[in-house]
Amino acid sequence: xxxxxxxxxxTDKEYKYGFVSLIEQEYAPKGLxxxxxxxxxxxxxxxxxxxxxxxxxxxxxxxMHEPHWAKVSYPPIDYQDIHYYAAPKSYKEKPKSLDxxxxxxxxxxxKLGIPLREREKLAGVAVDAVLDSVSVATxxxxxxxELGIIFCSINEAIRNYPExxxxxxxxxxxxxxxxxxxxxxxxxxxxxxxYVPKGVRCPMELSTxxxxxxxxxxxxxxxxxxxxxxxxxxxxxxxxxxxxxxxxLHAAVVELxxxxxxxxxxxxxxxxxxxxxxxxxxxxxxxxxxxxxxxxNSKISWTQVETGxxxxxxxxxxxxxxxxxxxxxxxxxxxxxxxxxxxxxxMIHLGRNTKSRIVSKGIAAGFSNNSYRGLVQIxxxxxxxxNYSQCDSLLLGDKCGAHTFPYIDVQNNSSTVEHEATxxxxxxxxxxxxNQRGISKEDAIGLIxxxxxxxxxxxLPMEFAVEAQKLLSVSLEGxxx
Amino acid sequence: MEILRIENLKVAIDGxxxxxxxxxxxxxxxxxxxxxxxxxxxxxxxxxxxxKPGYDVIEGKITFLGKDLLELEPEERARAGIFxxxxxxxxxxxxxxxxxxxxxxxxxxxxxxxxxxxxYDFLQMMKEKASLxxxxxxxxxxxxNEGFSGGEKKRNxxxxxxxxxxxxxxxxxxxxxxxxxxxxxxxxxxxTLRNPERAFLVITHYQRLLxxxxxxxxxxxxxxxxxxxxxxxxxxxLEAKGYDWLKNGNNNGVN
Numbered sequence: 001x002x003x004x005x006x007x008x009x010x011t012d013k014e015y016k017y018g019f020v021s022l023i024e025q026e027y028a029p030k031g032l033x034x035x036x037x038x039x040x041x042x043x044x045x046x047x048x049x050x051x052x053x054x055x056x057x058x059x060x061x062x063x064m065h066e067p068h069w070a071k072v073s074y075p076p077i078d079y080q081d082i083h084y085y086a087a088p089k090s091y092k093e094k095p096k097s098l099d100x101x102x103x104x105x106x107x108x109x110x111k112l113g114i115p116l117r118e119r120e121k122l123a124g125v126a127v128d129a130v131l132d133s134v135s136v137a138t139x140x141x142x143x144x145x146e147l148g149i150i151f152c153s154i155n156e157a158i159r160n161y162p163e164x165x166x167x168x169x170x171x172x173x174x175x176x177x178x179x180x181x182x183x184x185x186x187x188x189x190x191x192x193x194x195y196v197p198k199g200v201r202c203p204m205e206l207s208t209x210x211x212x213x214x215x216x217x218x219x220x221x222x223x224x225x226x227x228x229x230x231x232x233x234x235x236x237x238x239x240x241x242x243x244x245x246x247x248x249l250h251a252a253v254v255e256l257x258x259x260x261x262x263x264x265x266x267x268x269x270x271x272x273x274x275x276x277x278x279x280x281x282x283x284x285x286x287x288x289x290x291x292x293x294x295x296x297n298s299k300i301s302w303t304q305v306e307t308g309x310x311x312x313x314x315x316x317x318x319x320x321x322x323x324x325x326x327x328x329x330x331x332x333x334x335x336x337x338x339x340x341x342x343x344x345x346x347m348i349h350l351g352r353n354t355k356s357r358i359v360s361k362g363i364a365a366g367f368s369n370n371s372y373r374g375l376v377q378i379x380x381x382x383x384x385x386x387n388y389s390q391c392d393s394l395l396l397g398d399k400c401g402a403h404t405f406p407y408i409d410v411q412n413n414s415s416t417v418e419h420e421a422t423x424x425x426x427x428x429x430x431x432x433x434x435n436q437r438g439i440s441k442e443d444a445i446g447l448i449x450x451x452x453x454x455x456x457x458x459x460l461p462m463e464f465a466v467e468a469q470k471l472l473s474v475s476l477e478g479x480x481x
Numbered sequence: 482m483e484i485l486r487i488e489n490l491k492v493a494i495d496g497x498x499x500x501x502x503x504x505x506x507x508x509x510x511x512x513x514x515x516x517x518x519x520x521x522x523x524x525x526x527x528x529x530x531x532x533k534p535g536y537d538v539i540e541g542k543i544t545f546l547g548k549d550l551l552e553l554e555p556e557e558r559a560r561a562g563i564f565x566x567x568x569x570x571x572x573x574x575x576x577x578x579x580x581x582x583x584x585x586x587x588x589x590x591x592x593x594x595x596x597x598x599x600x601y602d603f604l605q606m607m608k609e610k611a612s613l614x615x616x617x618x619x620x621x622x623x624x625x626n627e628g629f630s631g632g633e634k635k636r637n638x639x640x641x642x643x644x645x646x647x648x649x650x651x652x653x654x655x656x657x658x659x660x661x662x663x664x665x666x667x668x669x670x671x672x673t674l675r676n677p678e679r680a681f682l683v684i685t686h687y688q689r690l691l692x693x694x695x696x697x698x699x700x701x702x703x704x705x706x707x708x709x710x711x712x713x714x715x716x717x718x719l720e721a722k723g724y725d726w727l728k729n730g731n732n733n734g735v736n
Contacts, residue, residue, distance in 0.1 A: 394574070394575075424574040424575075427571070428534070429571045430571050430572075430573055432531075432533055432534070432555060433567065433570070433571045433573070434556075434573070434581075435532070435554070435555035435556045435559065436531050436532075436555055436556075436558075436559050436564075436565050436567075437559055437581070437584075437585035437588075437641065437645065438556050438559040438560040438585050438588035438589050438592070438645070439556060439584055439585055439588055440556050441556075443584065443588075447576050447580065447581070447584060448573060448574060448575055448576055449575075450575075451574070451575025451576040451577070451580070451624070452574060452575035453575075454575070
């Protein structure tokens, strides 16, 4: 009976980032056809190869069907009722300096804790700020250029480094990969591009902050990160959106390429608007993220803290092609109220002696559903490979669900695969025990959730670990009475 | 000084009355033992004092240090100085004893308008109190009660009692499931913590524990009421005669 009381008392804690900025926007007309794709291509002033690529993707997408194998449910999406392009009206080109940026945009990012002005920049973190369909500013660009590191919007990269883009764009996630990847390839408007040259260790965190502002708009960003031989880069993305009654589609594609001896660390703190306590509104986060360890001894590590979105459909994966390469996936997914998350990873072992490690922590509260879905595939040639997977679920209350779908496929007998899974529940007995020691319910949950998530939080860059820890508590605030 | 006063307490669970008019007053420095057969309302009393949800107080009044206890949330009662050593301590996933205790100690300190405890002082305090009940300091970095034996869990309860320095400590069947050595360790810990400002309410089914924790008062509970009160010798008498002595109505206190 206590459980029922607890659930009844779920409060409507305000989503902190739910404000709307009054920025005059230029939209593409609603709907999607070849003219819209040409419109985006023209707006972006891209070279001809991109139009061809986009149209191929679009034609392929039309032959595909939306996937429905994930453990999520939602009403049908009308793909003709979405604006595929929205940009602030104030400029036609990306501003050359911050003086040219609409002050309202700067204020928007300041409100989100991302100051872009020179003197207030985040120390040790270079930021690319993306609002709806365009990148509005990139900080520390010159400093990185001295080291030969390219950090810019994908649109700038397409125009300034077409040979790099043409070589790698779609090489890890081809447009034929899945429905949302095909859609993204056809209509993506901006995102981030990183190239770290041979032997360079990037001295600061690179970060992109994605913000959806316009209504009835989809956000389709594309990120491409290339770490050349012997280089290292740590990259972080954050995202928020205003509170709206409608569901908004976010279908991003991220591709990572690690050459011989290179390492890419990719961290996500995803806090898209999750919808209200009755499940109204929120972002559909349908994202394809994949990295390839192309060279020997390379390493790709994904860390994600997923607290937002009405629906999350996302499986950051590693293709371990180079011998001795390493793939890692550390994840915390929190769902509250009516949120749904179906997330996990794929580790595809192709090279010899490749190793992968999966640590997934799912936390479900309210009426939410939280699923881990993972594939560990070890090919015949990937001799001596190892995988370790650990999937832990934590339940708050008895109206939520946690599910684990591990798929394992091993084709040689010199490899080892380990899988461990646990499910715990924050019961009323545990909460009362904490209360009896003077600790309130909210603090008790914070204590347990942070302890539960410690292993993953430890993987985040220091600057963001504290933020992420706070975010976890906020996301679960009001999940008990 | 009077710490606790219970007047005509009546408590029901799911509509079934368990405590049927109970009176008890405890002063500082006193150790009260409550004995009685199973199902007679002893643990219900402990849980009602601690504020566990699910119990309906249908009549009566409980005053703790001059305050109306029933108005306070469980965590407020704990901060104000009520400690319950649980009969079945729960395991808390992902939270170390050290982290748990630090949070709890600081909540109590905040209530007493003290600054949060210094990290070094806290460590010293933990080591000192852990040795009181023979817990190795490696326990402190393990998750609360996770993988602890029954005896270790009970010792951990007394360790927490020592850390939180309550005004009223309630021990709910702390002796259950303990072998004689563990019982002596627990009793010794409790005896060390006895002082003129603190009172204990020891709930037990068996007289055995009271050989080691000598009470000032013994109350016998039967069918939701205290039917007999006396000094420490009452425990021995009860042990000798058995609870059937009460059930058969051979005592003028039983209705």
